[in-house]
Amino acid sequence: MILVTGATGKIGTEAVRLLAGQGLPVRALVRDAARAPQDGSWNGIEIAVGDLDQPDTLDAAMTGVDTLLLISPSVPAQEIAAIDSAARRAVKHVVKITNHKATADSPVDRRRDHARIEAHLKASGLAYTLLAPNLLMQNLFLVTPMIRQTHGFAMSAGDGRFGMIDSRDVSAAAAAVAADPTGHEGRTYLLTGPELITYADVAAELTRALGQEIEYRRLTPDQHREEMVRAGLPEPVAASNAQVFGLIAEGDAAWLSDDVATLTGHDPRGLRTFVTDHVTAFK
Ligand SMILES: NC(=O)c1ccc[n+]([C@@H]2O[C@H](COP(=O)([O-])OP(=O)(O)OC[C@H]3O[C@@H](n4cnc5c(N)ncnc54)[C@H](OP(=O)(O)O)[C@@H]3O)[C@@H](O)[C@H]2O)c1
Incomplete structure (x- = not known):
């Protein structure tokens, strides 16, 4: 089972659709089930209602999950709660959307936030892959x-x-790694x-x-x-x-990077x- 957070956002919506299109078991974490696409593109997809701001809503969604595709508005407390829940539920691999210039001393607050989350993910002992879009x-x-x-x-x-x-290519790269994380452990891919x-x-x-x-x-x-x-x-x-x-x-x-083509087999x-x-x- 693959759990996608930020599933109603730009990257997540399409990633859920692509994973389901491959016949893979996918679960979309949403705050409000009414925000799931109503155009039929998510037909048959399992929806888990949960809030990244309420950590006690996450363990149920994480149950039976092998791979977590972690997308959020880059709020450290939210992603750290999801990582901790993944560790409790013995998730095998986390694919995180991050920022290429994420460092602890970045002048940009959201880059420092991503650096904090990455440090927590690395310290968790979970296998992970980082995807950094332009x-x-x-x-x-x-x-x-x-x-x-x-x-x-x-x-x-x-x-x-x-x-x-195009965020559709970020979704495609994320879906490719989430579908089969073997060989992507500990790797960072730059998506352009x-x-x-x-x-x-x-x-x-x-x-x-x-x-x-x-x-x-x-x-x-x-x-x-x-x-x-x-x-x-x-x-x-x-x-x-x-x-x-x-x-x-x-x-x-x-x-620029060639990583989208490497991961998806098609040019961005x-x-x-x-x-x-x-x-x-x-x-
Ligand atoms: N935009 C860029 O140019 C860019 C470039 C590089 C990296 N990134 C990274 O990409 C990530 C954002 O991806 P995106 O653009 O696809 O996201 P997005 O379109 O902004 O969507 C955010 C998603 O997070 C969900 N969310 C927000 N608060 C939540 C909560 N408390 N609990 C559960 N879900 C919550 C939203 O759900 P609702 O529908 O309920 O609001 C939505 O699904 C960030 O980490 C950002 O740093 C973005």
């Missing part, structure tokens, strides 16, 4: 209202390049798209697909933080996001495929 293309859905209203979007990533990945791009490239691709000019407006990190707060993000989240975008401007996300999708597949979301 920026997700699906993050672009956050700016769809701005694109619709202003025919453009604003970011503070300057002309920094990044190896942006096929090319380094900038937000100017994103604007150009949207312009092509939508048939109208989409502008990339360059902000300073301070302006970007203020804009995100105005859009409703809590101040600490906005500050952390702006900090990351400032780092991206300096080349922090300009890394490029930006054009993502935009073409989702063009109606931007209209």
Whole structure:
């Protein structure tokens, strides 16, 4: 049995679907069963209702599980609770979505958080595999209202390049490892798209697909933080996001890897495929 947490999120939803599509026994941990996809793509999938903030709800979901695909909003207490439950229930392998730049002394809080979780996982004695994606293309859905209203979007990533990945390829890589973790113990895989791009490239691709000019407006990190707060993000989240975008401007996300193809046997999708597949979301 494979248990997927964060199962209703960008990476988890598709990972659950792919695992079930291979005929593997899969259980999706959700806070609210009503948030499971209603389009039939999860038909026949076992749903376990549990909350990562309530550790006593996790052991039942973890019972009989061989492999845990651990995805969360990167809150240490949540993932540590899941790891401890996995250890109590003798789970054999944990596949964790993490951050490539996770270190205990990172200036970015969410990277320090991932480093804490990784340290706990390594100390648990459980076999594990770490998957570290570059920026997700699906993050672009956050700016769809701005694109619709202003025919453009604003970011503070300057002309920094990044190896942006379609989250469907993260899901495919995660499903491949979770389906058969043998040989992946103790390994870290870096998951990226096929090319380094900038937000100017994103604007150009949207312009092509939508048939109208989409502008990339360059902000300073301070302006970007203020804009995100105005859009409703809590101040600490906005500050952390702006900090990351400032780092991206300096080349922090300009890394590529072949690991998606190695794990899945197919090349990762490029930006054009993502935009073409989702063009109606931007209209
Ligand atoms: N976005 C990026 O560019 C990027 C890049 C690299 C790494 N990552 C990493 O990817 C991970 C996030 O994956 P994602 O983008 O697929 O997630 P996501 O779309 O943000 O979804 C978060 C998931 O966590 C669930 N969740 C939140 N709180 C929960 C709780 N208390 N108990 C149970 N479930 C809970 C949510 O469930 P509900 O539906 O109930 O809210 C949802 O299924 C993070 O570790 C992040 O650091 C992201």
